[in-house]
Amino acid sequence: MSIASDMIRGHTDTIILAQLMRGDSYGYKINRAIEMKTGGQYELKEATLYTAFRRLEQMGCITSYWGDENTGARRRYYSITELGVENYYRMLADWEQSRQIIEELIRPDGTVGN
């Protein structure tokens, strides 16, 4: 599992952008969605999540704003920008390419393709 986590961690940005493609969201909700989607197998650490938020914001992929809940809880919402959408599709394409290459390489010769 730890090897898998390490591998997934390299795609944190893509995972977060994928969540924001569905609409604006905030830290806990995003992490909750990730947890549900993986059936509790994977969950981001808060530190990883917020570091990624900041990185993405600096890159111009996302913007943030403070929500005005009347329950007293103040949440910072994130929304994906046009540049973010563009980057998301590029990352997706990159991943697809890597996946195909890895798929080829990790099999003994002759079992896949040709």
Add this chain to the structure above:
Amino acid sequence: MEYRIRAYVDELFESAPRTQRAYELKIELTQNLIDKYYALVSEGKSEQDAYNLTVMSIGDVRELFEGLEDTSSPGQTAYVPQDHTIKRHAATTAIAIMMYILSVVPLIILGSIGVFEILGVVIMFLMVAGATGLLIYSSMSKPKKGAENTVVSDFKNWQTQNTQRRQMLKGIRSAYWPLVLAIYFLIGFTTGKWVVCLVIFLIAAAGEAILQSLFSMK
């Protein structure tokens, strides 16, 4: 349990840089952790288990804190003293100390001539007063905080009140001993009994101790 989460985050942020961004991040993180905690409790976890899981989910914050000093981000304002303020502070302190030292010069000159001795005393007092004012001003105006943001204003107000009080204390303290020295010279020159005047230092030391205990009691 909610207050325990808050306390935990407070402690965690002790080592974070004191910037607007850091405060905002702290509020954001706290809210999300509380959400998580209540979700865990509603899933049937005990309060203690939910707390432990919540705290454990934070992970390594070092990486997170690293970027908080970044000045390129718009929402962030410096809470730390800036270079030019430090320089200005140093200049005012230097001038004040120079004024203390030079304050006896008119007294000596006028005294040796033998005329307007009172004027010499007055000038000396004025210079001492000016220097003291400078010192207090410079230490009170040293670390300026940036523009208010509604999100964290409450918290920062509390923080600022605290620092302002500490700054005032520092100002008084830095002016105290030069003032004592000035009084020593003043009485020494006017009475000529230098040895007797040394008692002033003993009184001053006692006075400092009393002031200190008064302030720490507040």
